[in-house]
Amino acid sequence: MKHLSLLFILLLSFSVSFAQNTQRSIPGQQAALKRMQNLYDSLSPMQKNMFLTEIKHIMVPEVTIVQPGRTDDDPPSDAIILFNGTDPNKEWQESGFGPDRKMTLKPAVTWIVKDGAIESSKGSGSLTTKRSFEDFQLHIEWKTPSVITGEGQGRGNSGILIQGIYEVQILDSYNNRTYRNGQAGAVYMQYAPLVNVSRKPGEWQSFDIIYTAPRFRNDSTFFTPPRVTIFHNGVLVQNNVEIQGPTVSPGIPQYVINAHGPGPISLQQHGNPVAFKNIWIREL
């Protein structure tokens, strides 16, 4: 109680002094500051700690309340649901080669929706969100085929293209040797995952991706590069790495200044049937 009384007196003194400062001359302000300093100096070390702690407790604005999902894989209340097993055409569009061999948007998504998941069909194109994003937290679950065909990069290959240009690799990396910076959880051709935490083919796996978009100056001559953190099946595989530039294949990514605004999320069609489900995103 004694401590609280002291704190109250101090806070009152500070308030009165600051109020007076607005009306007083410089000498008056100096006198008020001196009085505050004397009061502060008269406190014991513990009282000083209590006082400093008190003034550092920030109460407003209150932290926004978000209702968490039923499990940590379920979307919280502020998430945008990108796919939950229903019509994919609401949030996604599909690109593909038209009869004239030009890349075009298809009238509707041709990927197959089944058992709450969506899977690329033979001859389909990549899916791209209709919305565009900057900084985000993305949850996505994916599954490569249980029947193994192909090897290396030809086995369960897909990918998540952040802002349409930076690829996080999806691959069946369970007992499937390939270059380290091209396996599941890699920032393709830039960063290998910290560990290989792949589940067996045919089992559902998850990525949780935290992405910070690049910042550009008006003249595009300088930017803060994009950064990404990735959890694969709940395990950290990319720790806030600095993306070096748009993914290119074949070729070596260049750290190119290439100003762009918000961009979509794309699910890569790489010729292998890969399924996705429970896709949600939070804009940050």
Ligand code: MG
């Ligand atoms: Mg890929």
